[in-house]
Amino acid sequence: MTKLINGKEIAQNLRNQLKREIDNLKNKIGKVPGLAVVQVGNVAASSVYVKAKTKSAKEVGIEVIDHHLKEETSEKELLELVMKLNNQNNVNGILVQLPLPKHINEQIILDSIHPDKDADGFHPLNVGKLSVANNNDENLLIPCTPYGCLVMLKGLDINLQGKNAVVIGRSNIVGKPMAQLLLKESCTVTIAHSKTKNIEKLCKDADIVVAAVGRPEMVKGNWVKNGAVVIDVGINRIEVNIDGENKSKLVGDVDFIEVEKKASAITPVPGGVGPMTIACLLRNTTIAFKNSQKN
Ligand code: NDP
Numbered sequence: 001m002t003k004l005i006n007g008k009e010i011a012q013n014l015r016n017q018l019k020r021e022i023d024n025l026k027n028k029i030g031k032v033p034g035l036a037v038v039q040v041g042n043v044a045a046s047s048v049y050v051k052a053k054t055k056s057a058k059e060v061g062i063e064v065i066d067h068h069l070k071e072e073t074s075e076k077e078l079l080e081l082v083m084k085l086n087n088q089n090n091v092n093g094i095l096v097q098l099p100l101p102k103h104i105n106e107q108i109i110l111d112s113i114h115p116d117k118d119a120d121g122f123h124p125l126n127v128g129k130l131s132v133a134n135n136n137d138e139n140l141l142i143p144c145t146p147y148g149c150l151v152m153l154k155g156l157d158i159n160l161q162g163k164n165a166v167v168i169g170r171s172n173i174v175g176k177p178m179a180q181l182l183l184k185e186s187c188t189v190t191i192a193h194s195k196t197k198n199i200e201k202l203c204k205d206a207d208i209v210v211a212a213v214g215r216p217e218m219v220k221g222n223w224v225k226n227g228a229v230v231i232d233v234g235i236n237r238i239e240v241n242i243d244g245e246n247k248s249k250l251v252g253d254v255d256f257i258e259v260e261k262k263a264s265a266i267t268p269v270p271g272g273v274g275p276m277t278i279a280c281l282l283r284n285t286t287i288a289f290k291n292s293q294k295n
Pocket residue numbers: 145168169170171172173174175192193194195196199212213214215233234235236273274275277
């Protein structure tokens with residue numbers, strides 16, 4: 001029978017574990033991790049994400065330092081804020097919610113976050129560390145979504161070593177770090193992207209498929225071999241007609257109904273990878289805090 005990987009439950013377990021750890025740290029050293037959450041403008045989806053991240057952070061005992069800036073904020077003003085947060089002792093993690101308004105260069109802002117406070121794990125230094133570090137380095141700040149996928153894979157009763165893994169998508173925030181993490185687990189990794197030929201065939205040979213594309217229900221049942229594990233990172237809103245009424249619905253990059261019949265384990269959308277991303281952000285903040293106590 002196909003196992004439905006319950007991201008909500010796994011994320012809750014991770015948050016419970018973090019809460020216990022933060023309570024212990026508070027009792028021991030009288031301090032808790034601090035996360036600065038920076039939002040520029042009022043993109044509706046960003047506001048939803050910021051609210052969810054703030055709520056989850058507070059629930060595990062992380063102090064949230066909130067900075068909601070006007071849409072017209074200049075790149076220079078935002079850089080100045082990041083510099084201030086880089087030097088602020090009660091801030092251990094800095095999260096700048098993307099996307100930023102068009103007049104601000106995102107990469108310049110992300111690169112300006114001190115690597116030790118890089119809650120998203122996007123800074124080039126942390127990206128580099130991920131590619132060279134030892135397998136069991138618990139101090140690394142790793143991009144949250146792919147790390148969440150790895151936690152889900154490791155929770156399955158399978159040995160990852162030597163497995164053929166196909167990651168569809170090569171973005172800096174999901175595809176590439178996902179491939180690095182799977183390589184560290186000694187999987188044989190193929191990264192597919194928009195110029196890849198015969199993706200279906202590559203997927204058919206895979207024991208593990210991670211889809212991070214942004215194309216609704218792209219991965220079909222006949223792409224997947226029997227017994228494969230399928231992790232669906234995609235979040236796509238589509239219009240559907242139910243009883244003559246147009247409604248919107250969230251779907252992943254995997255055709256769930258078709259692929260569920262073939263896979264040994266699969267993540268649903270919603271309720272799969274999504275909740276893990278936020279839990280892993282809290283994990284990174286806690287790691288950054290613990291690292292800061294060592295210095
Ligand atoms: P990007 O748009 O940055 O990257 C998409 C990748 O998919 C690119 O590498 C692109 O290739 C590749 N691609 C596009 N079309 C095809 C195709 N037809 N065949 C094969 N590859 C293709 O997206 P992200 O990585 O940021 O996000 C991917 C999905 O994951 C989105 O749905 C996003 O909403 C979701 N997401 C979910 C998160 C969560 O918490 N659950 C977090 C982050 C993202 P190329 O490089 O050649 O252009």
